[in-house]
Each structure stands twice: as C-alpha cells, then as structure tokens.
Amino acid sequence: MSLIGKQVEPFSLQAFKNGEFLTVTEENFKGNWTVLCFYPADFTFVCPTELEDLQEQYETLKGMDVEIYSCSSDTHFTHKAWHDHSEAIGKLEYAMIGDPAHKLINQFDVLDEEDGLAQRGTFIIDPDGVIQMMEINAGGIGRDASALIDKIKAAQYVRTNPGEVCPAKWKEDGKTLKPSLDLVGKI
Template sequence: MSLVGKEVLPFKAQAYQKGEFLEVTEENFKGNWSVVVFYPADFTFVCPTELEDLQNEYQNLKDLGVEVYSVSTDTHFTHKAWHDNSETIGKIEYIMIGDPSHTLSRNFDVLIEEDGLADRGTFIIDPDGVVQGVEINAGNMGRDASALVSKIKAAQYVRNNPGEVCPAKWKEGSKTLKPSLDLVGKI
C-alpha cells in the first residue's frame, strides 16, 4: 500500500545532530518541507556515500525550506560514534534519527523484518506532514541526492500552482502542463 497522500504516523525517537542529542516526533515534519532518508546501517559501505552526497546537497535543500532527516535502525549513540569516527560522516549537519525500536521503519513500511534493517527509502513530506513522494531501493543501490532536489522542486511547484503538473524531466523554470480535455491524446 502506498504512503503517498497519507499523513506521517505518530512516533517519538532520539536523534543526533551537530554534537547534540534531541527528540524528534511527527510534529517536526509539519510547517516545512521534510525529507526522510532511511538507510540500512551505520559503519557500512554504500550508506556513507549516500549520506555524504545528501550533505553535499543539504544547503540547496535548506534554501528550498527543506529539513533532512536520515534514519537507520541504529541508536542515536551509534550515530554519534559514527559521526565522531568517520571523516565522511563527520561532515553531516542534518538530523540523524535512531530507530532501534523499528517504529519509524515500520511506519514508513521499509523494515526488512528478518534483518532488522531498513531498505533505502526516501520520503518527501509536505508542510502538512503528508507524504508526497516515495522512492525505495534495494540495499545495494545508492541514491542520487541531486535527483531528490529536482523532485522537491517539482513537488513544491505543483503545491503552489494548483491545476498544473510537471512532466518527465521537468526542471525549474521549464514548461508545465495544465491537464484538460484539449490535451487528451495529444501528448
């Protein structure tokens, strides 16, 4: 069952960000755009490349009014240890949520039950706390954060321009479509 169009379910989790521990709930996803990025585990191989790529796009996302939350089934303590011991992860400025109870992984339907790990899931959440985009990859396939930035721009555009839609490969400033009877069969 798709989570698109559904509100984020209630949760409470501990997180790590810039030398501090903090609590995060579904309320953090309201009032601004959010991206929640699940990954299998700390101290692994593909995960740090993805998280670094996401950090490289973090300022672009912040400029779009987006807060980033990474999530694994590790604890917030493990996130801190990884942050303190990895040059790559040490660059991360966004929030790293621990999900050892698997509550978030289950809420977002990315938990691999037999492994106790999360699939690589990316969720775009609007300011109402409603999921607007989902991408889920197998554990051996890393994601591209620049593609995520493009998707968020499209999601923000259609939210701010009711009645318009963004076609494939839409880029900011490009032409959009206005679905109508006149377009049926002409695209």
C-alpha cells in the same frame, strides 16, 4: 499499499545532530519540506557515501525550505559514535534518527524483515506532514541526492499551482501541463 498522500503518524524518537541528542517527532516534519532518508546501518559501506552526498546538497536544500533527516535501526548513541569516527559522517549537519524499535521504519514500510534493518527508502514530505514522494532502492544500490532537487521543486510547484502538473524531466521554469479534455490524446 502506497504511502503517497498519507499523513505522517505520531512518533517520538531520539536523534543525534551537531554534537547533541534531541527528540524528533512528526511535528518536526511540519512547516517546511522534509527529506527522510532511511538506510540499513551505521558503520557500513554504501550508507556513508549516501549520507555524505546528502550533506553535499544540504545547503541547496535548506535554501529550498527543506530539512533532512536520516534514519536507521541503530541508536542515537551509535550515530554519535559513527559521527565521531567517520570522516564522511563527521561532516553531517542534519539529524540522524535512531529507531532500534522500528517505529518509524515500520510506519514508512521500509523494514527488511529478514535482516531487521531499514531498506534504502527516500521520502519527500510536504509542510503539512503529508508524503508526496517515495523511492525504495535495493540494498546494493546507492542514491544520488542531487536527483531530489528537481523532484522537490516539482512538488513545490504543484503545491503552489493547483490544476497544473509537471511532465517528465521537468525543470524549474519549464513548461507545465493543465490536464483537460483538450489535452486528451494530444500528448
């Protein structure tokens, strides 16, 4: 069952951000765009490269009214320890959600039941808290955060321009389509 178009359900979890612990709820995912990035575990190999890559796009995404949250089944305490001991993770300015009970991981259907860890899931959530994009990679395949920029721009465009859609490889200020009977069979 697809999560696209579904409202983020209520949750409350602890996170680590900028030297502090904080509570994150579904309300944090409202009012601006959100990228929620699930990853398997702290102190691993591919995960720090992905999270550091997200950090490298953080300013660009913030300029697009996007907030980033990462989430694994580790605790917020483990996130702090990783942040304090890893050069890559020490750079992170966005919240790292701890989900040891798999509440958010199960809600977004990214639990690898065999390992008890989150899969590499990326979700774009609109300002109303509705899931607009999801992508799940196999454990050994790292993600490229720069690919999120065009996807978010397309989602933002479609949201503010009802009746228009963005074709493949669409870039900001690119040509869009207005689905109609006149277009049937002409694309």
